[in-house]
Amino acid sequence: MELLAVVCLCLLTWSGTTFAAGNGPDVIKMVVKEGDDTILPCSLSTREDIVQKLFDWKRDGQKEVFLYDAGVTYGKDHPGQDEQFKQRVFHFPDQLQFGNASIVIRNTKVTDSGNYTCDFPRLQPRRRGLIELVVGAAPAPVTKILKVTEDGVVLQCEVRGASPKPDVKWQDSDGNVLRAEEPQVSERGGLYYVSLLTTVTKTSTNLFHCVSTQKDIGHRTEEEIYVPERLLEDKSCHEAPMFIGGWFSGVLTVSVPLAVLVAAKYIRKRRNKGEFKRLIGSYQHHRYFELSHVQSLISSFI
Numbered sequence: 001m002e003l004l005a006v007v008c009l010c011l012l013t014w015s016g017t018t019f020a021a022g023n024g025p026d027v028i029k030m031v032v033k034e035g036d037d038t039i040l041p042c043s044l045s046t047r048e049d050i051v052q053k054l055f056d057w058k059r060d061g062q063k064e065v066f067l068y069d070a071g072v073t074y075g076k077d078h079p080g081q082d083e084q085f086k087q088r089v090f091h092f093p094d095q096l097q098f099g100n101a102s103i104v105i106r107n108t109k110v111t112d113s114g115n116y117t118c119d120f121p122r123l124q125p126r127r128r129g130l131i132e133l134v135v136g137a138a139p140a141p142v143t144k145i146l147k148v149t150e151d152g153v154v155l156q157c158e159v160r161g162a163s164p165k166p167d168v169k170w171q172d173s174d175g176n177v178l179r180a181e182e183p184q185v186s187e188r189g190g191l192y193y194v195s196l197l198t199t200v201t202k203t204s205t206n207l208f209h210c211v212s213t214q215k216d217i218g219h220r221t222e223e224e225i226y227v228p229e230r231l232l233e234d235k236s237c238h239e240a241p242m243f244i245g246g247w248f249s250g251v252l253t254v255s256v257p258l259a260v261l262v263a264a265k266y267i268r269k270r271r272n273k274g275e276f277k278r279l280i281g282s283y284q285h286h287r288y289f290e291l292s293h294v295q296s297l298i299s300s301f302i
């Protein structure tokens, strides 16, 4: 229960620690937001002075994070520190006398995530501390109206560069999850990029939410979007004519000369001026001339 309580606290505060009892050294789990500084704790319970001692911090058992050896740390006289941690990791000199070997990692990156060990290899008995660090990135989703289609308004939600991988969903203002297309997910440098499309129709509020959840770090962000009523109204008399009109003018430039040509041929053959006039007249009167109409007229002449 205690463990659960601490986990919840950690999730609520977004940055925190949990203590899990298990075999071997206790694991301290820490969750921080990318860009923040984080202190990885490590102290001897005896509080003995370690100013003249050696302690070594590694990540995932191999990457050299930080080393302190009786006053000497990684630097030009003491190479070996992993590039990733250069100039970003420091100890607390005034804490050494209390057996405190904690370090601070400045400006954390998602790629700093991993299992860290704090080791006193020369102490008897040998003591180690284990810390699991999860550096999360939780950008807020970005929403926009992508297009208006026959079926409704297509909304796009993008989460750009999140870690761990976010779960992205569209919801209406009552919190109901909306049907969406398969999310497009890509990964670069440990960060996930997610794009999710949904098609919406009129609701009582015309408000929609994109929710990004990262369970591992207990994070949830959302972005609301309002879709103007006119985009959601009966599209046959508002948005549609713009598109259909454009489409028909394209069709007309091709089909009308063709129709006229066919008609002219017909007239030459039949000398039927009345029919030709009717064809031209119907073109002038119908701005949104239908292709099927043109076709049926053409076919009626052939």
Ligand SMILES: *[C@@H]1O[C@H](CO)[C@@H](O)[C@H](O)[C@H]1NC(C)=O
Pocket (backbone or CB within 6 Å): 039, 041, 043, 092, 095, 100, 101, 102
């Ligand atoms: C060790 O030092 C750090 C940095 O000053 C501090 O945050 C932490 O509380 C100290 N740990 C203990 C056990 O005193």
Ligand SMILES: *[C@@H]1O[C@H](CO)[C@@H](O)[C@H](O)[C@H]1NC(C)=O
Pocket (backbone or CB within 6 Å): 113, 114, 115, 132, 133, 134
């Ligand atoms: C730490 O180690 C455990 C066990 O090997 C592993 O499951 C976990 O993913 C590691 N944590 C990170 C942040 O890499």
